[in-house]
Amino acid sequence: MILKLAQETRVTVDDRIPLLQAIRRALMALARRGDGSVPRLFSGHEIDGAPAHYGSHEHIFLAAADFDSHGFIDRVIVAAPWRCDRSVQPGRGDPALFDSVVSSLELVRAGRLGVITLSVDMDGADDPRFAGPVKVWQTHTCYRATRPARQGDDPVDGLRRDAVIECWRRGLPTPDVEVLDYINEPDGRIAAHLLLHFAVGVAGPLVLGRDSHQGGGLFLAKADG
Secondary structure, eight states, X not given: OXXXXXXXXXXXXXXXXXXXXXXXXHHHHHHOOTTSOOOHHHHOBOTTSOBOOTTOOOSOXXXXXXXXXXXXXXXXXXXXXXXXXXXXOOOTTHHHHHHHHHHTOOEXXXXXXXXXXXXXXXXXXXXXXXXXXXXXXXXXXXXXXXXXXXXXXXXXXXXXXXHHHHHXXXXXXXXXXXXXXXXXXXXSOEEEEEEEEEEEEEOSOEEOSTTGGGTOXXXXXXXXX
16 A cells, blocks of 8 residues: 655655654554554564564565655555565455554654654555556565675675575575665665566566565566556
8 A cells, every 4th residue: 555645744755764753653553453562564573472584474564755856755665575576465354554553653653753644645545656566566665685795705696596586485586686876774784776678577576685675675566568
């Protein structure tokens, strides 16, 4: 589901992470059950309270986009796990719960960012930049490798392998990965801007990589050609 920020809202792309953290907290509050528990679909935690282990994509993906390239976030993507990972099957009642909770999100108290007003973008789900299907997808936010780089490995080759394996995990076709640029991060992982070239048109949303539940690795469609 695509949510649009009120026109007067000015949240810079550098504040993407605190904005999405605030939105996740707001969604968890809306999804909270009478006994105080929050469904894993929104909490990202197991029944015993432990964080869902990496590789388990049975909770929502969040991303923020500056579609107008003016330096401010204008859209927030809240994506159901079964939309981003083709191997995930929704639990009983999960689609209805997702639609009910996300569509009811109207105000988010985001600390120093202020009170953010959101509304459902009725045309957002059909926006070709987000939905595709196309053969070429480009990172809008950096793709962060799922594993640290191994000493002595060529970083570009490592990134290509990592992105291909991540696509396999998500039930996507094998892409030809073009690395546009990259940086080495303190934890040994690599963050990069990528182009994914598929042999067939692929439908979105595409949100991939280590921090894909926190707004990283959002890809937008490019015109085929």
